[in-house]
Amino acid sequence: MAESLIVVSGSEWSLVEQRARERATELVGEGDPSMMLESFFFHAETNGDDRDRLRGDVAGSLATPPFIVERRVVLVRFSDKMTDDDVQSIVAWAQNPTPAVHCVVAIARAPKELLAAAGEAIALDVGWNKSDHDHIIEETLTRHRVTVKAGTVAYIRDLLGDDIGRVAALAETLSNIYGSAPIGKEHIEPYIGGEGSVPEWDLTDAIEKGHVATAIHVTRRIMGRDLGAGNYIVNILTRFYLGVAAVDAPGLGEAEARAAIGPKATPTQAKKRMKTLQILGSDRAAAALDLVLEADRDVKGRAGGMSSQTVVEVLVARLARLHAAATRR
Numbered sequence: 001m002a003e004s005l006i007v008v009s010g011s012e013w014s015l016v017e018q019r020a021r022e023r024a025t026e027l028v029g030e031g032d033p034s035m036m037l038e039s040f041f042f043h044a045e046t047n048g049d050d051r052d053r054l055r056g057d058v059a060g061s062l063a064t065p066p067f068i069v070e071r072r073v074v075l076v077r078f079s080d081k082m083t084d085d086d087v088q089s090i091v092a093w094a095q096n097p098t099p100a101v102h103c104v105v106a107i108a109r110a111p112k113e114l115l116a117a118a119g120e121a122i123a124l125d126v127g128w129n130k131s132d133h134d135h136i137i138e139e140t141l142t143r144h145r146v147t148v149k150a151g152t153v154a155y156i157r158d159l160l161g162d163d164i165g166r167v168a169a170l171a172e173t174l175s176n177i178y179g180s181a182p183i184g185k186e187h188i189e190p191y192i193g194g195e196g197s198v199p200e201w202d203l204t205d206a207i208e209k210g211h212v213a214t215a216i217h218v219t220r221r222i223m224g225r226d227l228g229a230g231n232y233i234v235n236i237l238t239r240f241y242l243g244v245a246a247v248d249a250p251g252l253g254e255a256e257a258r259a260a261i262g263p264k265a266t267p268t269q270a271k272k273r274m275k276t277l278q279i280l281g282s283d284r285a286a287a288a289l290d291l292v293l294e295a296d297r298d299v300k301g302r303a304g305g306m307s308s309q310t311v312v313e314v315l316v317a318r319l320a321r322l323h324a325a326a327t328r329r
Contacts (some may be wrong), residue, residue, distance in 0.1 A: 005097070005105070006118060006121055007115055018078070024073050025035060031069055062093045064101070072101045074103045076104070094118070133157045134157055136226075137157055137160075145179075146159060146183070149182065159188070183260060207237075209321045210323045215320045219316050223308075231299055231308075233316075247274050291322075299313045
């Protein structure tokens with residue numbers, strides 16, 4: 001295992017790239033980046049001779065010892081998958097690294113062989129629920145020495161929504177302006193820009209809780225974000241209730257539920273769909289899916305002049321009432 005190789009990976013590329021840059025900057029320290037830091041970028045279009053040439057440039061940089069300066073840092077970013085040759089080139093170097101040279105690799109999904117060769121692996125996987133986003137926000141703020149008051153992390157999460165990659169830039173801005181002084185909600189909004197995209201679970205959570213007003217509020221917020229309007233919301237709900245219908249089979253275990261929902265289903269998603277089915281029951285689950293499919297036809301032009309917004313607002317209100325009735329059984 002080579003301490004010289006640092007691998008930063010995770011599902012949100014903007015976070016991965018930002019953290020890799022930060023880690024490289026930490027290694028440079030007070031030194032001169034122009035002499036100590038060299039950066040390379042592989043993207044989806046880097047293929048054939050261009051990729052071979054760039055890989056050779058990386059290998060040459062990694063083999064070059066520092067001159068005059070204390071250390072050298074080589075930052076290698078892969079916005080797409082690494083090829084076998086890419087992996088082998090860096091792993092081979094890590095097995096016999098150049099003294100005082102550090103390699104920081106940024107990759108969304110790191111190959112096992114690369115992780116095995118790394119002396120430091122930073123995983124930034126962002127889950128789909130609120131606690132996962134809160135953890136990323138808290139960790140990023142702490143890393144930038146930003147101190148926040150109670151409730152501020154949740155406020156940032158609600159403003160950013162799914163645009164969690166914006167948190168690093170926000171943390172850096174807040175650090176530059178306020179230092180380590182405690183800050184609250186009133187300090188955040190001027191530096192966060194517009195609201196982020198709304199996480200899908202905000203809508204489905206409000207519906208499952210039977211909160212009609214909240215579900216309609218979330219619907220209107222989504223409609224204002226130019227995300228495909230009615231079709232986008234109906235697609236969210238179609239996937240959700242098809243998942244509930246998929247697990248409606250006697251004696252289904254978690255593994256079978258994941259397989260029934262689809263190849264990308266997570267254990268948490270499987271558990272939630274099974275819990276939703278347990279609360280609704282088969283008849284109400286089928287009725288919910290029928291409502292969604294009916295709305296799907298309406299937003300595609302069968303609503304007799306009714307706007308897409310009206311269609312989806314009526315839909316989420318009916319679904320929320322259906323869930324409320326199920327919990328009162």
